[in-house]
Amino acid sequence: MEKQSVTIYTVAREARVSMATVSRVVNGNPNVKPETRQKVLDVIKQLNYRPNAVARGLASKKTTTVGVVIPNITDPYFAELALGIDDVASMYKYNIILTNSDSDDEKILKVVRSLLAKQVDGLIFMGHDVSDDLRNEFESTNTPVVVAGSIVNNDALPSVRINYQAAAKEATEFLLKHGDQQVAYITGPLRYSINGEDRLNGYKEAMANNNVAFNESLVIETDGSYQAGYAKAQEVIEKGLKAAYVTDDSLAAGLLNGLTDAGISVPDDFELISSNDTNYTKVVRPTITSITQPLYDLGAISMRLLTKLMDGDDSNDDEKSVILDHGFVERQSTRK
Amino acid sequence: MEKQSVTIYTVAREARVSMATVSRVVNGNPNVKPETRQKVLDVIKQLNYRPNAVARGLASKKTTTVGVVIPNITDPYFAELALGIDDVASMYKYNIILTNSDSDDEKILKVVRSLLAKQVDGLIFMGHDVSDDLRNEFESTNTPVVVAGSIVNNDALPSVRINYQAAAKEATEFLLKHGDQQVAYITGPLRYSINGEDRLNGYKEAMANNNVAFNESLVIETDGSYQAGYAKAQEVIEKGLKAAYVTDDSLAAGLLNGLTDAGISVPDDFELISSNDTNYTKVVRPTITSITQPLYDLGAISMRLLTKLMDGDDSNDDEKSVILDHGFVERQSTRK
């Protein structure tokens, strides 16, 4: 009992007009006599006609679909951005092909190619890194690309982010001003420029500003996970550290819980500041003092920027990159 | 400097073969002489030819894309399912159009229609409810649909889930056996059948089994959010309650923190069990005892089932619905 599909041709025949006319009314073209329009509309409703977006895409070379690559949907940081992206996308009548990249360069390349093959009108890339092959791919396509959050070393591409270096500097100085001389820098992979350059530079800058020598052994690298944070509590205790600026909320939450479970009292015995202001920082106890980022807006504005690019609005090449304001919120993981 | 797009025709001409042959090579059709294949492959590489998936979709009536509707990406429960879906999808070479529905019936209908217009090969629906219009939509399309998690009143549609009633019953009985006679049922919206029927029935069943009368005032309805849980702590304290089975992890986490911040000690003064075993239950302190669900698998198996349906494998109509095993894990929010 396969339903017979009703096409634009069926409608045209039934309404005794041409396909062109049907196409016009479907697309809201004003050059149609009201009576004709009504007649067509009636037939469309009666037949329950639904335009085939694939055919439309082929003919018009627009798919009203944008690709979004995300390292991991279950990461609250990126999920929040994705929410902003999706909201604005649907506001502009775009659908989103969302693909997990697992931060794996091979897979990233694969999905980007697949997205491009599907003729997405634009692409939003979230990730920690842009490999050479990927950069190549982006440069050799006409499809506009926007980088959202997390990447900086990338002036070639339009991007939306905050000033990670300044934020890290402020967080570190906050700790320094509390008299913590040995502020650790506990981080996700340093090969990601956001960790290995921007934030680390901010950290160093704060140290320099306060005349405390940079100490390599205070830089503690992890994979950025909750588990890694939990496990590092031991090392932190052994080293007798008293404070840390942490680059990821999951990492910070893990560290916090590891410390607490080991009998260390935060913030009395240890002060902690994190970077992303995701739910992690608010759900744990004590809550975590953090740099704040407009997560939703980071995504929303990326998508908004992309719509402009897709509309061919290259007018202001100067503002291809958008830096949003960040903030800072004191919670319970630091002392008053 | 718009790049001239290279089509199958360009390749055919350059390789001095027909489009059909190029198509065969691209699609791995074995009926091509090795030398010819090589020649075509060379030209493809040289021209950097990429097949246009939209054209392919139009011609073949397959888009290798599936639609996924999700209430909210940032909800860890659904995000985990989405991860499973995406992994299996990419395993089977499908892309995913992921759309947030905000649990809004109007919007759900809109996105489902849009997905169908885009000729997705299949659809995975995550949500709390299926409105009449939506059910209608699903029934009048040939596109296979699988419901993943959360919905039960829906025997018409293939679905993948756990036995929510049995799980709720076990959780409630655990509390009852601890001597808590006044076990509250703190829930998200009761209009969702999963809360208003399945879990509630499990709760009642447990009460009946243990000869404790069902008490309407122990059923506390909320919107299911962390904030709602936090706020409800007050009411719980005023009512002098000592234990609760909670239907959502965010809700449970909020309640827990609300209680703790109000000076109530969990589990000494109050026992708490939650339902979904998301990160929430593991990150808070005390950690939350919970029903466990194979979240990732729920998604993965939904997608796997969908691939079968898309392949037209209607062979076993009997097992259209899959019920996965659930479990239970004791953590710190209940006494030993």
Added chain:
DNA sequence: TTGAAAGCGCTAACAG
């Protein structure tokens, strides 16, 4: 205001 007709780039018989 409307229609005819030429594609969009590819797949899928069918014939050879």
Added chain:
DNA sequence: CTGTTAGCGCTTTCAA
């Protein structure tokens, strides 16, 4: 093993 030929369902000139 390979080529020819219709489409897939729609948009978009171009004329009328």
